Amino acid sequence: MSNVSVLAASLMTYALAYAGMTAFCLGMEKHYAQARDGAVLSPASRKWLKAIGWSLLALGILSSAYGWGWSIGLVAWTGFVSAAAISLVLLLSYSPNLLTKAGVSVAGIGLLALLVMVID
C-alpha cells in the first residue's frame, strides 16, 4: 500500500473510533451534562447515541480491515479505539464544551472518507 492510502485508512479508522467513543460518552448522563451545559439526557437520545456508537465502531472495523486486511486490521482497530478513547478523555477534561462539535465533525470526516473509499 502506498503511504497516502495508509494515511487515509489510519485517519478514517481513527475518526470512526473517535466518533463512536464520543457517542458512547454523550450517551452517559453525567458526561452529557458536562458537555452540554448541564442539559438532561432523555432516554430516547441515550438509546440513539448508543446505537450510533456501536455502528460507528463497527464501521471502523470495516475501514481498518480495508486498510490492512482482517487479521492485522482487527489488531490495528483495537489500538485505534484505545487511542481515540484516550484523546476523547483528554478533550472532555480540558474543554468539555467542544466535545459534541468535535465528535460530529470527526464523524463527518470519517463517514465521508468511507463513502469515497467505497465508491472508489
Place this chain on the structure above:
Amino acid sequence: MKKTFSLSMAWLHTWFGLYLGWLLFAVFITGTMAVFEHGITHWMQPEGRLDNTVSQPAVEHQFEVAQAYLQQHAPKEKGSMWMITLPGGAHPGLEVRWRQKGEAHEVRLDPASGEPIELRETEGGAMLTDFHYTLLAGLTGTIIVGLAAVVMMVGLISGIVIHKRIFKDFFTFRRQSSSQRSWLDAHNVSGVLMLPFLLMITYTGLVMQPLVFLPLGLKAVYDNPRALRGDSVQSFEQPYAGTPADMVNIGQLLPQAKEAIGSVEWAVIQNGGDASAVVEFFAGVGGRVAAVADHVAFSAVTGELLGKQTEWRDSGYVFRSFVGLHIAMFGGWTVSWLYFIGGIVSCGLIATGLILFTIKRRKRPENEFGAASARVYRLIEALNVAAVMGSINAILIYFWANRILPIDFAERSDWEVRAFLLTWLVSLVHALIRKPLASWRDQVILALLLCWLLPVYSWLSGQPNLLTFWQKGDGIAFGVEVTILLFGGLLSMAIPKLSSTMQGLPSKRKVRPA
C-alpha cells in the same frame, strides 16, 4: 489475609504493584523504545544516514556487491551462516552479518560500490530491546522480567476487581479534583482504556519465552530446541562437502525467488564457498500478524531450486502469532505508532500507580512499617523518582553519550551502556538527598533539557542533526529526533503543576468560583 475478597485484592494490587512497579516501569519504557529499535539504531549511527535525494541501485546489484564482500571477509567453514539484509522499511541500509568463533560481525555496505561504511560503534536500539527482556543479565534477567510480567497480570486482574466502576467511570478524569482523586482517575482511565493492549502485551510477553517459562511440556516432546524449530521451519540445508566451489551470483536468482514467495527482504547463505552452499531468500514478516517468513532455497553453486516454505504448521503458526503480536513487525508505521502510544500510556499507568501509593500516605500515613514507616515512605518516594525519572533520563543520557563520546573512543559502546546504567544510580542518590517533590522537579527539568538541547548540541558540535536529516530526506532519523523534542514538550507540562504543589498552593482553577 484480609477480610473480604476485594480487600485482599486491593492488598495484592498495592503491594505487588509497588514492589514490582519499579522494575515494570523500566521494562515498559524500554519495550516502548523497542518498537522503534531499528530507527533508533539508525539515528545512533548517523554516518550511515540515507541520502534519499539520490536513487538507490537495483536490488540485484546490491545482492551482488554484498555477496562479493562476504566471499572476501566471512569465514568459509562448516556451518557458516552469512546474512544479507536489504534496505527497506525501518532497516535503512544494506547490511551483511556473519559469526566467527562465536563473535558476531556486522557491516554496513554502500549499496552502490559495496564498500563498507564506517559507523560509530554503538549497540543502538538493540541495547534497549535487550534490556527490555534480559535487563542485560541474560537468562537470570529474563526470569526476573518473566516474574514481573506475572505480577503485571496479577495487577491487571486485581485492578479490574477493585475498580468496580469500570463502565460508570469509563471516561472520567477529574483533573481538577483533589490530587489523590485526579491521580486515581488518571490511573483508572489509562488502565481501562488500554486494557486490551495491556492484557495482550503482558500475556504474549510471557508465552513468547516457552523454553524459559514452560520448559517441561516441550521437553516431553522434543529432545532439544532445534528439533522444535525444525518441526515448524523447513530446512533446506545440505551436508557439508568440504570441497570448495564457486558460487553463482545470487542476485540472478532473485526473479525466481520473487515468483516463489512474493517479495524478498533478506537472504542467508549457508556453508558459503563450499560445494554444499545453499542460499535462502526470506519474504519478511511485515505482511501478517504471525512472525513467520516465507522462504525459498537454491543451491548457491548450481542455482538449482531446492524447495520453498509458504505453508506453516498450525501449532507453530499460533505460537508465532503470539510472538508477532508482541514484537509488532506487521502493519507498517501505523501499527508501530499505535504500539508506541500504547506503551507510553502503559508507562503512565505504572507511574501513576507508584505515585498514588505515596500521595495517599502523605495525607494519611497508614504506618504499615511501624516505627520505621516515615523512613520507609521516604525510601519509597526516592525509589519512585529513580524508577520513573531515572529510567527516562537513563535513556536520554544513553542518546547523549552516543553524541558526546568521540567516534574513535576506545570501547565507546560499552561506555554508552555504562552511562545508561549509572544514570539510575545518580537519580536514586539525588532522590534520597533532595526532598521528594524537589527531586521530582529537578529530574523532570533535567529530562526536559536533555530532550530539547539534544538537536542543539548535535548542531553545535557539527554532527548530523534535524536540519541535515531533513535535507537528505532521511525521515527515520528525523522522526526519532522530533519525537524526542515532542516528548520534552510532554514533560514541560508537568513542571508548573509540580511547582504549585511544592508551594502548597491549590491549582489555579480550583480557587475560581464554581
